Each structure stands twice: as C-alpha cells, then as structure tokens.
Amino acid sequence: MNRMEQTQALRARTDIHFNCCQSVLVPFCEACGLTEEAAYQLGAHFGAGMKHGSTCGAVTGALMALGLAGKGNDAAAELMRRFRDHNQVLDCANLLRLAAERGEARKPHCDRMVYEAVELLEELLAE
Template structure:
C-alpha cells in the first residue's frame, strides 16, 4: 500500500494494519483506537503529510516509511492482545 495507495492518501502502514484488524475479527472500536494512537504519535494519517513532516525533520523517506510500518505493527500487537 505504498505512497498512500499511490496517491498520498492514508498511510499504507495504517491501511494494512486496519486490514489485519478486520481479518482478526476486530471492529470499529479497535480501528478507531489504532488510528487515534497513530495520529497521536505522528500528527496525521495521510502519506503526503507524513512525508512532508519527515522531510522537515530531515528524515530519509525509506527510514521514515520503515518506522511507520514498525509503529503500525506495535499498535497492532497491543490491540490484538
């Protein structure tokens, strides 16, 4: 789901995490919690703005995107306990 589905929309790491929650039988509460917690850590959910913020911090794109995936996985692990 790279580059926000290739048009700068919701971060692919978030989209993938939401898909996993659905496959695990979780509902709207868990999905909302995931998005809220991700936004608390990163300010926004959309790829375009996440990349803009990363660039402002001087973070390289690959490092930034890898970090987004790790953060989404950590949130998933917590929500799936």
Template sequence: MGNKRYKQKHREIEEKPMTKQEHVNALRADETVHYNCCQSVLIPFAQECGLSHEAANALGSNFGAGMRRGATCGAVTGALMVLGMTGKDPAAAKELTDAFKEKNGCLDCAQLLAEAAKRGEPRKPHCDRMVREAVELLEKLHK
C-alpha cells in the same frame, strides 16, 4: 521484480520462527524485493488473517504510498485490514488510528513524508518506522 523472487523471499521468511517485528525487519531489509508499507504490516499477520504470504502480498500491493495517491498511510491501511480480518470491532480501528495520529500528527502518507523531509529523515527509514509503529499498535490490540 519477478513473482519468483517474492515466492523465494516468502519461503525464506516462513522457515524461521520470528516475532512480528523481526518479520517486519526481514521484509523491509531486503532491497532486492520491495514490500510497500501495507504489505509490510499485513504479511506478518497473514496466518492470523487466514491468508498465505502470497495472498497478503497481493492484497496489499496497491495500498502502498497512500493508495498510490499520498492518501492514508499504507502502514495504517494494512493495520486496518488486519483488524478487520481478525474480527476486531470498529472501536479497535478507532483506537489504532487515534494512537497513530497522536504519535505522528496525521494519517496521510504525503503529509507524513513532508514532515519527515522537514526533519531531514529520509523516506525509507521514515516508512520503516511507520510500519514498525503500526505493527506495535496491532500487537497491543491483539493481546
């Protein structure tokens, strides 16, 4: 997918006032542009992190699919980036990861996907849910 399409998508999104969850839904709904889970968490918080949408997109590009290895879920890594970039202390990171793990059983992408498959949940809806949950946790920590 060309950089031109991403820039067009960013402009479309920036023009509309949206909640974080609406922003996530807009990113995840467009099947012509793929945003991985990390990007989908990081981009809605770009402004608070002092980043442009393009910079947030680039920063998160190699953290999807568990850092491309099935390791820590990209939604979690994106959320941890937001916490770091917005000056939250390590206790907030622990709170977020503990809450995510309690709700989902683990933090690893491969294991999360395997459990979703056992339940018959397709990958895209599962990942969309992980992103929404990570953003919800971030919003609670930013209140």
C-alpha cells in the same frame, strides 16, 4: 522469529519490494487466515497512500489485519487515534512532508511508520 523481526526482514529485502501495507499485513497473515502470497497481493496497491499520498500504507495494512482478525470499529478507531497521536496525521503525503521538515530520509521514515503500526497492531490484537 516474532512479527517485528519478520517485518524488519521484509523491510530489509532487496530482491523484492514490500510496500508499507504489505510489510504490516504479511507478518500477520496466518493470524488473519491468509497465505503470505494472498496478503502480499491484497496489500499490493495500498503502498504510498494508495499510490496517491492518501492514508499511510502502514495504517491501511494494520486496519486490514484488524478486520480480518475480527476486531470491530472501536479497535480501528483506537489504532488510528494512537497513530495520529504519535505522528500528527494519517496521510502519507503529510507524513512524508513532516519527515522532510525534520530532515528524515524517506526509507527510515517509512520503516519507522511500519514498525509503529506493527507495534500498535500487536497491542490491539492482544486486547
């Protein structure tokens, strides 16, 4: 199973909730030198924009993975630039507001943010 398939499986689980940060970080845990449990714990408080609508958990999970993989500030800035180019903003509260304005329900919106972050992370780790 590739990382996107792992991410999709995490997002589909109903027995345990993986927030957006965990959903991005867990599939990359081995590449980052973490166990799945450690990645799950590390991302526990970064969902819903650090639990108060700040930076999207999918973005924070991707930034964590970049850092753990040894990527520097340029990769982090590029990830945020690409994400913002597609979504206008980085913060959860405004991402959700924009989704609501488009009539997009929260779960599909958040899934889409997670999948985009995983794609961007894959691209940046390959560079």
